[in-house]
Amino acid sequence: MEPSVVSVCISENKGEQKKEVPSVLLKEKHGIVGDAHAGDWDRQVSLLAEESVDTMRAKGLELQSGAFAENIVTRGVTLTALAVGTRLMLGDALLEVTRIGKECHSRCAIYYQAGDCVMPREGIFARVLQGGTVQAGDRIRILTPDQE
Secondary structure (H helix, E strand, C coil): CCCEEEEEEECCCCCCCCEEECEEEEECCCEECCCCCCCCCCCCEEEEEHHHHHHHHCCCCCCCCCCCCCCEEEECCCHHHCCCCCEEEECCEEEEEEEECCCCCCCCHHHHHHCCCCHHHHCEEEEEEECEEEECCCEEEEECHHHC
16 A cells, blocks of 8 residues: 555644644745644654554544644555664655654643543654645655755
8 A cells, every 4th residue: 555645634723632734835934824733842843643543443433634733644654663864755754753653741631531642642743845835645655865
């Protein structure tokens, strides 16, 4: 299966689930235009594999894209196996992985429903090196050092 984007999501405010949208515009050194987490820092864009969401669905939860506050849902790539510094092409945008997982300061609603949450362990974060538009169906390419 070729790695691809399943969906893209944004939220206007931090601390809330994101809503699926048709496409997002990524801006260099900023993140996703219109998303609350955009800015000049190391967590401009969050990614979570659909396969990770499926493990939570198997626990009986009905989850839509954005439920874990992820910006980009992927399929066909093991995100947690990527090293910090890995570069990814999504559509015509270039991202660099900056963090694998995150500290969860408080238990989210999903944790209370299922007793677990995958985002702190399986979500990854990236910064935007080259802007562009990303939408569902876009191919994801993991770049090797000679392609950078």
